[in-house]
Amino acid sequence: MNLVGKHTVAIVDDHSLFARSLEKLINSFSHFRVLFHAKNGVELQERINEEKILPDIVLLDINMPVMNGFETAEWIMGNHPKIKILALSMEDDEQTILRMLRKGAKGYLLKDIHPEILNTALKELMEKGYYHSDKVSETLLHSISPDEEGRVMDFKENELIFIQLACSEMTYKEIAHVMDLSPKTIDGYRQDLFKRLKIKNRVGLVIFALKKNLIKL
């Protein structure tokens, strides 16, 4: 709540065109005003340490080069838990959404929503303390059953490394060599993953890894 009786918002997003534009939009809402924006978590820390007044809400992007949304959310919750985090991202996969909510985000918005939804979300966030769109709520319910998506998605360290290497042009033999394991062990990883993820071949694994953000292009 600032001088003119509006709730304050900080934007954390490395896409400055989007951030600046969003600032204009939010400032056009009756009850909200943008306090500042930061290109990443580190810049947010600096700004918060400088400013005397904390924002009521932080609009937080996830994909940022220096200090990403997860890390930033963690820091905010640890140092300024009164700030309400509203995640705002392109990522629409369950894992990312859940991870962000576990880090303390009070809401999760996709970037391709209607502007009025943002206004609603901000208002509900201040009134109820949280906001969850239908899509996100659905995701939450769907994820209560950890049978399907929980056990399946809980990868061991070696499995993750294998998946990443399998998303390259290496043969399994080569993968076994760089991981310093027997080709038969690698074959075991492969077979186990194929069964758990219900995929038929290596291409399926690559597609899966991409969809779940396990690898970057």
Add this chain to the structure above:
Amino acid sequence: MNLVGKHTVAIVDDHSLFARSLEKLINSFSHFRVLFHAKNGVELQERINEEKILPDIVLLDINMPVMNGFETAEWIMGNHPKIKILALSMEDDEQTILRMLRKGAKGYLLKDIHPEILNTALKELMEKGYYHSDKVSETLLHSISPDEEGRVMDFKENELIFIQLACSEMTYKEIAHVMDLSPKTIDGYRQDLFKRLKIKNRVGLVIFALKKNLIKL
């Protein structure tokens, strides 16, 4: 140029949050004003047919569900060639940029630019008739040599279909069946592509297709 002596801009982007925000930003520029925005090419056609006055500039996104940026640019150039198209997209790969410029775009901006760049781009667009950022100019120069990226990237229709199907869990035999070709012909496509793209196996092809936006997840 509208009533208040400002150049008019139309925004074509299916991300309404971004579009609305961008509208506010552009309206804050001294020499520009947003006339309207459309969620896709079809909506743009409708709006242009309704309105008596044409926008000076169309800010055009590429990834849209109904009628994408390429198709839209084509229509604009065919029906209202006086409108200056400024492509505004996340895609930063050469092929996309070049294709857009070939369709008649007078400039190409990445969505993660600084807001002031947009202002500069709009102004230059009206003054000089075009705007090319350093990155895009570089891409243009680099692409003058069609040896590497030109001959390699010029896929035939069947090759494109094969690539897309190869990015699934189908076997080559299955691909041959749905394409109504002999497995040996498919093997010929595969071998030719592997050589041209300098890749070792099918995973390499999937990665390539993803990087070049030949397929969507």
Add this chain to the structure above:
DNA sequence: CAAATAAACAGGGAAAATCCCTTTTAAAAA
């Protein structure tokens, strides 16, 4: 300590992918 559990590893075989080289067929050019 014994039993249970999970990770690493193996044998063996069928299917698929990869590679090289040749032939037929169809279309385009000389």
Add this chain to the structure above:
DNA sequence: TTTTTAAAAGGGATTTTCCCTGTTTATTTG
């Protein structure tokens, strides 16, 4: 019409992938 060129298809061999079953080894647990 002959020649050339490109697409489609085939033969055949090797490597890799994929799948099932089982054993050893290490770690955890009763």
